Amino acid sequence: MIKTNQSEEILGFKFAAEASGIRKSGRLDLALIYSEVPARCAGVFTTNKIKAAPLLLTEPRIAAGLCQAILVNSGNANACTGAQGLRDAKRCSELAAAVLQIPEEYLAVSSTGVIGAPLPMDPFETSIPLLAKNLVFDGVEGVSQAIMTTDSFSKLASCQGEVVKTPYRLLGVAKGAGMIHPNMATMLGFVLTDAQVEPILLQEALRRAVENSFNIITVDGDTSTNDMVLLLANGAAGNREICSGTAEGERFVEELTGVLLELAKMIVRDGEGATKLVRIRITGAASDGDAKKAANSVATSSLVKTAFFGEDANWGRIIAAVGYSGAAVDPERVEICFDDVPVVRQGISTGKELEAQATTILKQAEFTVTVDLGLGSASADYYTSDLTYEYVKINADYRT
């Protein structure tokens, strides 16, 4: 049972957020997540070869396996800032470790906001001690607000699990209003659990859950310099350790995937300028790889996305996007449905009447487009938004 957008108790984690002045608007812009004991951790980082300074600092620390605090700011991505950027990220981590009295290696730093501008250090010097002083158990909502950039709402999701009658909790917070905004720099996700989890399972669970959540959404097809998803498990629930290769381990992966998928869908729903959340479902593909390729191609096509905005059941654009995806396709076997209304059978139109029915489905805020390739049994889902005037407006005007 996954709950979204409500604060959830989780054992042994504390939170704080400040309006430090990095953002001139006076909004919350700096946050701290703290575990009472060093937590086991796993991370997934952007595949962009241009990595921001906080990632260069944090990635090896997470790889070492223990993390006790995450310091995160919005308003400045500390990306493309060279050697100074790395020194600034290091200084932030030193400050936070000192006031928290923890080893600096247990500190993760994360930034999101404008690329290429130097990090203003005064807000960090002033506010980090305040954050440490103001840590509270029920402060996650402040964190979810402090990491927002173009997000129009904050994003929380949580669920409960159980190991031999011992309950544990998963709590995720994310930001992003586009899969990818090099400039807004962009998708961040932090997931906490008070469960005791075997380290090897932690990494495997995060990899699999991200693959089926944050990696199947698209708003504009770009990939940021600052993306990171961290998973911290502090064991405060006191459960028997959850291990890889067990039924409990599989359930943990499912729960984690569920939490991340809810956060991912919130990101698409909040996609810059988006008015619709559309699931692209490919079925009948010859292989898993083909299913993903076809889903990605349809979900990313500017022409398909503008047709969604125009509420036009323009299946020609969908079939063409499948055609150039690289997936095996036999035109005479393709079937396309909008929710349960078939508009294409055997590669050709089912007629004007069904197309008119499909058009009413396009007026909904959420719907599914299913493309059955009729070649095999592989399938894949992607989530995408529509491409709107507002997207162009937000991104044309962002810095000016």
Next chain:
Amino acid sequence: MIKTNQSEEILGFKFAAEASGIRKSGRLDLALIYSEVPARCAGVFTTNKIKAAPLLLTEPRIAAGLCQAILVNSGNANACTGAQGLRDAKRCSELAAAVLQIPEEYLAVSSTGVIGAPLPMDPFETSIPLLAKNLVFDGVEGVSQAIMTTDSFSKLASCQGEVVKTPYRLLGVAKGAGMIHPNMATMLGFVLTDAQVEPILLQEALRRAVENSFNIITVDGDTSTNDMVLLLANGAAGNREICSGTAEGERFVEELTGVLLELAKMIVRDGEGATKLVRIRITGAASDGDAKKAANSVATSSLVKTAFFGEDANWGRIIAAVGYSGAAVDPERVEICFDDVPVVRQGISTGKELEAQATTILKQAEFTVTVDLGLGSASADYYTSDLTYEYVKINADYRT
């Protein structure tokens, strides 16, 4: 010396265009290009696995090496029309071959317009005999108009060459207002020459010329079901045959590339909703493949394209697009210029003053963004447009 948008005499080719009624607007929508003798030919066709009926019919005919006439219509792409679509394309070719009294195998057919609607046959039955009767030497402008869909202007380019003092001519006509419009189905190019050209060179020249013209432009990143470029050489100039592996052959490739590149740039300039033509130039790449990957990634990024529209020298988006392109990149070696104004050196900003200068360059209708990766000597050019409100409007509203 390449001339654009003016009708050019070329020996042995005749043209005709009609308002046949396929388009309800009463615009020219059906055209015929005719060579007085069977011409040697070469073709390049869409890589989309969903191919329209006219391509299925024409591709093997062009591969056989001789073509005497091209029948082309706008208003209907005859794509995703199944077995009926193939019968309709065949019927068009039969009609034209009969009135022209040429073998049907010498006839190429081509269609552009809406996907998925059956081809209305009455206009073809009525107008094909008129086309054959009205063929004239100076009729290429009518052809360039008849193949337009969302194009806002028609596209012609031509040049002259010479073999041992015998002049010959190249004349190209194209349509497209987006590299790719599955629904508008999309990029067509027909190039005629009265030169005598060795068949093997003809195919090689077209392949190389397309690689450096139509294949380095992007408007929206989609690939159509109907793209085709045909090259016909009828030998009417009476020159000594131009052969592969000679200086004359290389010159012919260069001339052909020049003509196609002019047409390609016209397509980008006429990109749906576009207000700018931007050359993306990658230099210093480790390999040719890397240079192309990086150029394609920057040219295709929605965030880069909206920043161009917003006249924002947002180099963070450019560097991020290079970062996720798959090309080798060392952040500390990247340099970025807008025309001759450097905004990034060694991966970081050159400061606010130069960025302000760059912003004035972005106000121009045409400019070049150069990204020097500083790793090697490979380079690549791409041409792209900006992403505008108007693009969204055109594509959201197209069928409604």
